[in-house]
Amino acid sequence: MSGCPEVTSLGKGDSLHQQVLASFPLCDMTEEDLTQNPQFCKLLATLAQHVDPTGLTAPLKTELEKAEQKLQSQRCRWLRSESLHTGLQEMIQDHCVRKHHTTLPPDQNMFFETMEKCLLVAQCVRQLDLGDASDQDQPTVLGLTPQHVVDLMPSEKSVQRMRQGLPRQLEKHLKEKCLSFLSYCQPDQENGSEALKTSKLFHLSAQLDKDKKRAESLKASAQENTVLLQRQTQLYLSELTECIRLLQSLVLDHRLKVQTELDKKKLDYFEGKCELVLQKIKTEMVEIQLDTYTxxxxxxxxxxxxxxxxxxxxxxxxxxxxxxxxxxxxxxxxxxxxxxxxxxxxxxxxxxxxxxxxxxxxxxxx
The missing domain is CATH 1.20.5 (Single alpha-helices involved in coiled-coils or other helix-helix interfaces)
Known part of the structure; x- marks a missing residue:
């Protein structure tokens, strides 16, 4: 093997075995397996220089990281738009609930009605828009096109007014949600002042990141402990099996010796008992003869x-x-x-x- 000289630099004996086991934590191997297969141990030690503990090579890991970063960027964009859309839907639902319980100003009703219509039109346009298909080949739903739906938009004046007030209303709604989330994460701050809650909100993201990293660290530590526990369990089971085998052999040998002694004692006992019975029979026969013949x-x-x-x-x-x-x-x-x-x-x-x-x-x- 060409990598054998490099393997010797990793360690010898038990240290090499420990390094190989640490390099491949997901493999179900023990030191006994590596000891019985030294060439396979050297192969794994050489392979550990080219792959990470998960089994990925360096180029593949780099490509995977780039793909994960791209996926994370796309996910953040989707989550941003999805959270904004969900927030607008929640604002509309809250308005409908308040409208049934209290009398709201007309301009506020107009604002939320305009926003609801804009959301419905945008959703319908997205459903009807089929992308790059040509106008001749583009299928339609009930003969509708995106332009037909766009014509149902409220007036430009109402939309402009709604857009001007939307950031303020959205900020107010998001702030209420953040305060509710803060009360959930830190119940002791529920009765605090508005300024204190606002200050806590600025540090909530950092605190959540810290808690997330701590949870990931605990999860990684738990996985390492799980792998270590599995190895120790295998070693324990193998040692326990060997102890049971030795105990069974000892018990069998002891039982055979004890059984031989017991059989000998039982034989002596039955011989003595048989002799006693024969003597008793002879005595009874003599007594019968004495009683019968004068x-x-x-x-x-x-x-x-x-x-x-x-x-x-x-x-x-x-x-x-x-x-x-x-x-x-x-x-x-x-x-x-x-x-x-x-x-x-x-x-x-x-x-x-x-x-x-x-x-x-x-x-x-x-």
């Missing part, structure tokens, strides 16, 4: 158990002998199986016939 019943149960075990042993021996016989029968094959089935069938028939004979013998004895 020494005599235990001895009887032992005898019954011994008898059942002996019978079970004999049954197992019988089962083993039967299984060995079956195994020997299975060796003989399918023919023996058919003979065995036939033997079973004949045995069942014999048992049935034996039972029938017994029954028949019982009925025969009867």
């Amino acid at each position: 020494p005599d019943s235990i001895a009887a149960h032992r005898k019954i158990r011994e008898k059942l075990e002996s019978e079970l042993k004999s049954c197992k021996a019988e089962k083993q002998s039967v299984e060995s016989k079956l195994a020997s029968f299975e060796i003989l094959g399918k023919e023996f199986e058919a003979l065995a089935e036939e033997y079973c069938r004949l045995r069942q028939e014999m048992e049935m016939k034996h039972w029938a004979l017994n029954e028949f013998a019982q009925y025969s004895d009867k």
